[in-house]
Amino acid sequence: MLALQLALLSNQEPFACDVHLIESRPVPGPGLAYTARRPEYLLNVRTEALSAFPAQPDHFANWLRVTQSEPCQHGFCSRQSYGRYLQQLIGQVLEWPSTNGIRCQWHNQTATGVHVAPDGKTATVRLTSGAEIRSDYVVLALGNFPPAPPAHADLRYLTRRNYHGNPWARGALREIGLGDSVLLIGTGLTAIDVLLGLRADGHHGPITVVSGHGRWPAAHLPAEEAYPSFYATRLAHLTRVADVLRAVRQQIQEAAQQGIGWRPVIDSLRPDLGRIWGAWSLAEQGRFLRHLAGIWSVVRHRSPPQNAAAVQQMLDSGLVRLEKGRIRAIEPVADQLVVSVQTGSGQPPRQLTARHVVTCTGPLLDYSRISTPLVVGLREAGHLVPDALRLGIQTDADGALLNAQGEVSSVLFTIGASRRPAGFESTAVPELRNQATELARELGQRLRMQQ
Numbered sequence: 001m002l003a004l005q006l007a008l009l010s011n012q013e014p015f016a017c018d019v020h021l022i023e024s025r026p027v028p029g030p031g032l033a034y035t036a037r038r039p040e041y042l043l044n045v046r047t048e049a050l051s052a053f054p055a056q057p058d059h060f061a062n063w064l065r066v067t068q069s070e071p072c073q074h075g076f077c078s079r080q081s082y083g084r085y086l087q088q089l090i091g092q093v094l095e096w097p098s099t100n101g102i103r104c105q106w107h108n109q110t111a112t113g114v115h116v117a118p119d120g121k122t123a124t125v126r127l128t129s130g131a132e133i134r135s136d137y138v139v140l141a142l143g144n145f146p147p148a149p150p151a152h153a154d155l156r157y158l159t160r161r162n163y164h165g166n167p168w169a170r171g172a173l174r175e176i177g178l179g180d181s182v183l184l185i186g187t188g189l190t191a192i193d194v195l196l197g198l199r200a201d202g203h204h205g206p207i208t209v210v211s212g213h214g215r216w217p218a219a220h221l222p223a224e225e226a227y228p229s230f231y232a233t234r235l236a237h238l239t240r241v242a243d244v245l246r247a248v249r250q251q252i253q254e255a256a257q258q259g260i261g262w263r264p265v266i267d268s269l270r271p272d273l274g275r276i277w278g279a280w281s282l283a284e285q286g287r288f289l290r291h292l293a294g295i296w297s298v299v300r301h302r303s304p305p306q307n308a309a310a311v312q313q314m315l316d317s318g319l320v321r322l323e324k325g326r327i328r329a330i331e332p333v334a335d336q337l338v339v340s341v342q343t344g345s346g347q348p349p350r351q352l353t354a355r356h357v358v359t360c361t362g363p364l365l366d367y368s369r370i371s372t373p374l375v376v377g378l379r380e381a382g383h384l385v386p387d388a389l390r391l392g393i394q395t396d397a398d399g400a401l402l403n404a405q406g407e408v409s410s411v412l413f414t415i416g417a418s419r420r421p422a423g424f425e426s427t428a429v430p431e432l433r434n435q436a437t438e439l440a441r442e443l444g445q446r447l448r449m450q451q
């Protein structure tokens, strides 16, 4: 999306600039989420909020119509359709030179390191081929990393074929036999994808789902009228989580008295979430993560209604069982995995046995634990600094990286989930396309000043 936005910058004073897009997947554009090859994996955002261009909200919906892609039930399409949309858009940018002089080329390579020049003004990106690309700006758009291991006592399970630590890996569920017992860790959107995938494959073995809060994502309802923002009147001056919670609850009650549900009230917060988060001290942000992040993700990252209904059906039929508790250990025993689950204080852990365990706890955000050579190199050189709450990378408001001395880089930027420390909600397309638009504008200005 950043490449698309760079190609769209004004052509009044043409740039003389190359954009190198480095992507290790065989196709650029769809990334991890939209490379999904299964039609049952749905977008969790309605079509109208998914245009790649914030200024043209109908763009994706029109693309679906023109290309006669699948009909979208309840306004939710498959992720693979969205992947095709992104692939086509980036394909056009790669094929045709942009009228503003920006030339974009794709390197089907993995970036293994970035060396920042001693004056901090340029950087050289190293690729697996051994090639090096010197650049004035390097944007880390690395996406999501597989979930963290759920248990730490005995790590033997990590190497077992029946432990599935990366639910998004290609063919991740292929090893699961149709009658095998399965235990899923987590009840978020990834767990729902796995359940739907297993169901589509004809899996009929028992499935246990373990989660700390024991709640499934709330379901989307048919689109409701937008609720007016109450940020300026009720929230702008609040610096404590408890006060924000109280004000939001009160607003939900007032809306209910007018016959309006909680969903539009929560959705009205979306444009201001970054400001609400930014007004909290580190201690308050930590408090939110400890006590409210779980319920927030239930109400905020909602499930398409057809997915929620399918999960309910699986629960009602007894095929899927939900257990509330925390994973303490996973131990391989013969060809099974024995999972210790702490269900309540003072109770001894329950032992659950399954043939397969799939971790569905969401992406690892802690950049102090990410071990790809690119990230390790930047971290060890002090150019990339994980934030104290381990949500991503320390940046300024434009996404420029802060180094170990707290200085703002003039060459390294990031976009996407890595920017959670600055705005918390930095996950879904509606936020990320705005980041892309703003960063393209910022880089465009800097490029013009250099010319």
Ligand SMILES: Cc1cc2nc3c(=O)[nH]c(=O)nc-3n(C[C@H](O)[C@H](O)[C@H](O)COP(=O)(O)OP(=O)(O)OC[C@H]3O[C@@H](n4cnc5c(N)ncnc54)[C@H](O)[C@@H]3O)c2cc1C
Pocket: 022, 023, 024, 025, 029, 030, 031, 032, 033, 034, 042, 043, 044, 045, 079, 109, 110, 111, 112, 141, 142, 143, 144, 168, 372, 374, 415, 416, 417, 427, 428, 429, 430, 432
């Ligand atoms: C399973 C899943 C489903 C999701 N569903 C939705 C949804 O329905 N709606 C929504 O709004 N959001 C969804 N999201 C959130 C999603 O992360 C964003 O919408 C968006 O796709 C993120 O884009 P990105 O470019 O930051 O990351 P990605 O699209 O993942 O792109 C990052 C790319 O960087 C490449 N890469 C990483 N390191 C290197 C390297 N060293 N060298 C070369 N290439 C590298 C990776 O191969 C990857 O393709 C989902 C996320 C996941 C994980």
